[in-house]
Amino acid sequence: MSFTTFPLGGIHPPERKELASAVSIEVMPQPQRVVIPLSQHIGAPCKVSVEVGQEVKAGEVIGTPEGFVSAPVHASITGKVTAFTSVLMPIGRMVPAVVIERAANHPVEAWQPAEDDKDYLKRSPDELKGRIKAAGIVGMGGATFPTHVKISPPKEKPIDSVIINGAECEPYLTADHRVMLEYPESVIEGLKILMTILGVTKGYVGIESNKPDAITKMLEAAKGSNIEVRTLQIKYPQGAEKMLIKSILNREVPAGGLPMDVGVVVQNVGTANAVYEACRYGKPLIERVVSVTGGGIKSPKNLKVKVGTPVSQLIETCGGLKPTAGKIISGGPMMGFAFYDLNTPVIKGTSGIVVLEQKDATGSDKFNNCIRCGRCVDACPMGLMPLMLSLFSEKGHYADAKDYHLFDCFECGSCTYVCPAKRPIVQQIKLAKTQVKP
């Protein structure tokens, strides 16, 4: 069978999904203490709306959004606000955070739905959008762009299709796979809600062919609807929005443009699930499924975790590290960020904790001169010439890099993966981007 995919570039790193893909989602016990960052999204950070010493219930707003591109933050456990602090996020930025602790003698209280609106599909788009905004939903694939903003395109950009991104093309990660397998109806209902809001009649779910069980489940759940479940060829970075749209609809998002320029909105599987829970039960985004996997962890699992739980506790729940562990990553190994500190909390965009073994992980190895072999050119899904960007950045010729479409690079890392000279191309590109204006 031949499945569709995007035409330019792409790579096939070892998938390593087998480590956790067959492990059912396990609800992790509520932690005693959570640290909830006030900025878990792209856009303006939240303003704290609680005080130290205040009792809060799970699901209560603790940070209110400032500005349109922002999303509220909620308490993920019931307890007392004990401190305001700041935490080091994997991207290397200090972010203000709220610490909530549950007294040792206090019973664990889970979030309870206040309502069950079975007729959610009959609500007005604005009503549904309001629920999504109130729930603080952001893109859960890792980009953390506020969802209510993404589904509010300007009038001059008519949308005709919504795509749910189930490609999960990053190696190791299995969270989206498990969500599709275990909550297929929620994901499909979430998509229907998004279609209702955008007034769209056609919905798609794109899944790579390495998840046949999820495809079967999603096909069943989508039966009798206007939703097409599409099997895609395995190729990284299929889950990048522009690649996914090309794979499914054969539309090319213009360079420098957004999916809405070609009439498409893309949302992650986890996001669709959260949208459903928010619109039906009013559930805020206070927990998510995280794959804790990799060759360096004792028993890989898919955990349903409260936002704000320290990463160290996830690792402990999965049996701890093996002696061979060499690198711990937030997200996938291609685009994720290495942790400096295992106290870092899980946030809305944490799709996985990947523990690589020393032998698999890249480090501060020396790199060689570019031998101009052109492998990066062949691997680039955006049709760029990464070798030139790398060389220009190395020599400080940032303006020349811009001339070679620096800002069309979305840092998927394919070039760096294939580079035989082990050049840190993505890093050089990131540096160049900070040195010139787009």
Place this chain on the structure above:
Amino acid sequence: MLRHRLNLKDGKIIRKIMEAGKENKLIVSVSPHIKSSESVDKIMWTVTATLLPTFVMGVYYFGPKAVIVTLLCIIGSLLSEYFVQKLAGKDISLKDGSAVLTGLLLGMNMPSTLPFYIPLLSSFVAVAITKQLFGGLGYNIFNPALMGRAFALITWPRAMTTWAEPIANFTGMDAKTTATPLGILKEQGLDKLLEVFGSKMHLYSELLLGHRAGSLGETSVIAILIGAAFLLLRGYITLRIPAAFLAAVAAGAWVFGGKQGIFTGDPLVHVLSGGLMLGAFYMATDYVTCPTTKKGQMLFGAGCGLLTILIRLKAGYPEGVMFSILIMNCFTPLIDRGFRTEVFGAKKKA
């Protein structure tokens, strides 16, 4: 790209977890966190290994002298690389295989009858001047092995065009000298060539097998193709440059190569003889000195082919592969600039 010591001050949990971690050290560096197992060393040594059949055939036809010339080239390359890097205070990179490969390729491009100093001095020009003085691996403009050979050809024209008759003998006796097929073609024409080789079919088969005078590694087309096939299958090279190169030579030979006017030439003789196969598959495809984009590579290959046939038919030398590749090397930066890739989502021309 820093290697941090993990912060252990908070809580027993982390300490307990980290006790399992090797030396309590985790790597922190920028994405991507995994890389393919491909490396420069692996590429260079693999290409070197695929030249083995060619080298073996060279030794088979030209005897122990072929081994000596090749070894001198490799030793000269390694010494040149070592001394320049030492003088420049750079890391010594002998183990990356690129100097060995350059030496071996240079050897494959030389006749077996040379005095010892020619291979040594040529490899100095190849590695020290053409490669290291331009900035080392990756920064050279010209193909180092071909530059070394060009230097030798111009400096010692007689020695570099004295070809031993290919006889499979291992006595070390001096073989008779003779002319290359292209030399005969140039001086005396196709009829004489056919007379020497008997029939056309015999000429083709001898060219394929390599039973003819020429440089050590250029005569056996079959041996070269075995190595090249491996490189193609592994994806180390593509057909873009070799195919365009061979096609251009064949077309040029067919159109302009005949005595009875245009379209009467024999393309196969031109394609199978001289250093074309070695040049097309091993020299023109040198990563550093060829363009990086698909269109650019095809243009580069075609340019090499057209220059080759121009030199073979109209210029003073019987063979033009070396000069054509070196000339096209000059155009590589220009081609790369002019034939950039098309960015995803770029506005299509109407």
